[in-house]
Amino acid sequence: MRIGIDAMGGDFAPLEAIKGCADAARKYPHLHLVLFGDQHQIEPLWREFGFEDPRVTWVHCASVIGMGEHAVKAITAKKDSSIVVGLSHLAAGNIDAFMGAGNTGAMFAGALFTVKPIEGVQRPCLTSIVPKESGKHGVMLDVGANADCKPEMLNQFAILGSLYSQLVYQVDNPKVGLMSIGEEEEKGNALTLSAHALLKENKAIHFVGNVEGRDLFSEQTDVIVCDGFTGNVIVKVCEGFYYRLAKRGVQDDYLDQFNFRHYGGTPVLGVNKPVVIGHGISKADSFVKMVELCEDIIKTDLVGNIRNSFQLINSGNTAHE
């Protein structure tokens, strides 16, 4: 299993990215890691934190896409950047997954341009883990890739999220809720009202109806679908709440689960190869989690399963129709 890593991606890269890779390499002897980035920066750091191991190699990339750069412009202009080169290696089959904590927009747009959306998937999306008190991992999507959504996109997110929940988080028959502003079917905005009608008829998922903001943390759903604007706002409100309380010294096991460091970022769901995007402020431990997430996605063949589901839907030979 060969996992490609953007060594230059993240606020604390390359230092923390490389530390994380060294930790992951020690922890998982069966993995091959390929670092993409500036050789002159990687080599001395690797000597410091790494160890002699043929399982870790690197590919020199002459440029880096900055955190603040315009995503599409940057991936078009910087063909020799660690993100573009890494994704090209993924598309070519040299690596089995590519991960990074750099510019989210560039990672996402790059994934669309290089490994491309799976046939039938209108718009790939990003996810967030919603921790439950039971210790279960809820999944919310989209959380920012698609600010404006059509009802059919939410219906597809439900399928993508269900497969992700089922395969990577081992949830049987995941319960899908639609984020809205009232539990009743007739409450919501124009988007959720139309999406509700589609979700109700979607036999590829286990739809449990509308949920409200306060139900985010409850066990009544495993997957919550929403447009990327709403999802992004929710994720950042939770993050803000967590940081504010953590800074105040509030200690609580459940609250602590809102620390992003427990999770390995998000896959770009709906593209043809495993791509995982981490938080910009990732440190070594988060890079290890990202490696683990990549491995889970490869092992469970999440991408293949998504492809099969959408093939069935496209062919019309499915309970979904």
Add this chain to the structure above:
Amino acid sequence: MRIGIDAMGGDFAPLEAIKGCADAARKYPHLHLVLFGDQHQIEPLWREFGFEDPRVTWVHCASVIGMGEHAVKAITAKKDSSIVVGLSHLAAGNIDAFMGAGNTGAMFAGALFTVKPIEGVQRPCLTSIVPKESGKHGVMLDVGANADCKPEMLNQFAILGSLYSQLVYQVDNPKVGLMSIGEEEEKGNALTLSAHALLKENKAIHFVGNVEGRDLFSEQTDVIVCDGFTGNVIVKVCEGFYYRLAKRGVQDDYLDQFNFRHYGGTPVLGVNKPVVIGHGISKADSFVKMVELCEDIIKTDLVGNIRNSFQLINSGNTAHE
């Protein structure tokens, strides 16, 4: 000052509504309170919790609008309900404000039908207090009255929220932020991108740009504008977070500020008379807070100030244009 109270509104009405009225009457000797509701239920409770005082009177109302009833159907059908009778007394000038913790939709729709939107206000809205660590009260709007918004509505919410923040919460030149998914002007969905352009040109407010979910709790804004869907989701996420942690025994002064009981509900901003809607689960202390909010709104002539602002805007003789 005569404040009308829906004695039948709320999950714990009429008991808690009447307890709250008795407390408010004792605390504020200058207020006249008028209770609207079923005399046969009010009288015995009032004898128990109240005291002989000509400042508290009641108006018998034969019916009640239930919490789950369809708002518009209910206010049309139940002309003798405590909400409709109370609002009619408000429209007639028999009372100076009307408040209740009953069916939010019926209170809101009833306010639109009886006291009517202020001329020039496209869509009245509801607010929520966002507690800041400094102890300041931030205001967010809309939080549920308008699930689908046009950019101009958000621009008007900014004016309504600024006046509310300034007059009732004594914030000088309140800073207005637009809830979005990136601080940069070009980030957001179709609605916020268009609204941003209007807000930037709106000279009646102090616009500070986009804010993100995590900025909700920061001091960088006093007023946050968003569509009612987004606002409602945010309020309920915060409420859910608060309850979840409170239930776990987490104690923190700032966290405690997310308990709705510290606040007296929300005015219906943009209608011709003061109408205040409380949380359905209000108990006596929240009814007292609602009375206090009504008094603040009357004393500061919030409604008159909003009317003047929109008159100026309508006449075109304003910096707003």
